[in-house]
Amino acid sequence: MENRRQFPDWYNGAVPAFGSMDASLLVVGLAPGLRGANRSGRPFTGDYAGELLYPSLLKYGRARGTYGAESDDGFELVDCRITNAVRCVPPANKPTPQEQNTCRPFLIDEINAMPRLKSILVLGRIAHDAVMNTFGLKKSQYPFAHEATHRFNNKLSITDSYHCSRYNVNTGRLTAPMFHAALERAISAT
Ligand code: URA
Numbered sequence: 001m002e003n004r005r006q007f008p009d010w011y012n013g014a015v016p017a018f019g020s021m022d023a024s025l026l027v028v029g030l031a032p033g034l035r036g037a038n039r040s041g042r043p044f045t046g047d048y049a050g051e052l053l054y055p056s057l058l059k060y061g062r063a064r065g066t067y068g069a070e071s072d073d074g075f076e077l078v079d080c081r082i083t084n085a086v087r088c089v090p091p092a093n094k095p096t097p098q099e100q101n102t103c104r105p106f107l108i109d110e111i112n113a114m115p116r117l118k119s120i121l122v123l124g125r126i127a128h129d130a131v132m133n134t135f136g137l138k139k140s141q142y143p144f145a146h147e148a149t150h151r152f153n154n155k156l157s158i159t160d161s162y163h164c165s166r167y168n169v170n171t172g173r174l175t176a177p178m179f180h181a182a183l184e185r186a187i188s189a190t
Contacts, residue, residue, distance in 0.1 A: 003038065003089065007039070011037075011038060011041030011071075012089075013041070013088070015032045015041060015042065015084065017110055018042050018043050018045075019081030020079070020081060021114050021115075022114070022116050023077070023080050023081040024117060025062060025080045025081070025118070025119050025120075025121065025187060026080075026083065026110075026114060026119070027053070027081070027083075027120075027123065027186075028082075028084065028120060028127045028130070028131055029044060029053075029083070029085070029124075029127060029163070030084060030085055030086065030123065030124055030126055030127055031086035031093075031095045031099075032084060032088065032089045033047035033089065034089050036049075036050065038089035040069070040071045041071050042071040043082045043083065043084055044082060045069060045071055048166040049123075049164045049165050050069065052164040052176060053164050054067040055067065056176070056179055057080060059180065060180075060184065060187055062077060063075065063077050063080065064076050064078055079190070081114065083107070085103060085107060085126055085127045086099050086103045086130075100129075103130075104133060104134060107134050108134045111134060118190045119157050119159065119187070119189035119190045120156065120157070120159070121159050121186035122158060122159070122160055122161070123162075123163040123164060124163030128144040128158075129144070131158055137152060142158075144160050145160055146162050147159070147160065147161070147178070147182045149186075157186075159182055159186040159189065161179060161182035161183070162174040162179075164179055
């Protein structure tokens with residue numbers, strides 16, 4: 001509400017997923033960034049994290065066009081869909097456990113609505129936990145680890161990556177080659 005008042009021209013709502021529901025690959029991020037997805041209305045669009053995510057999807061043929069950091073840039077995903085564990089921009093840009101719980105039914109619906117889904121790439125531990133929760137899986141049995149692929153049935157696999165956030169990239173926790181390796185693993189499972 002406060003954002004609507006302060007930034008009336010921005011999207012300021014629950015950011016819908018981007019890409020076809022028929023995709024075999026789903027990328028699950030954390031939450032819209034205040035000045036990125038919350039402004040543009042498209043996941044990762046205008047966010048620092050999109051600067052690594054979208055060129056990486058282009059590199060592996062899971063996107064086409066030119067990423068222009070705006071929702072009307074004409075950029076398209078190819079056999080790929082992107083959503084977030086939390087749909088609205090969180091206060092102080094940090095999702096609370098309550099928000100994560102509130103958004104879980106949306107994530108479950110999102111996953112169930114994808115008939116051809118084979119592989120989920122989760123970005124960061126919170127997204128990992130959210131996805132594990134949607135399947136009723138124990139985090140202790142499927143711990144988060146960069147580039148780990150978890151298989152719990154023969155239909156779907158879940159691959160972990162550190163989140164491609166500004167913090168992780170600037171501190172060197174996540175490099176572009178590391179991110180590409182995780183994406184490649186997720187794609188190879190589709
Ligand atoms: N923007 C998003 O939409 N999701 C993230 O996880 C980060 C930035």
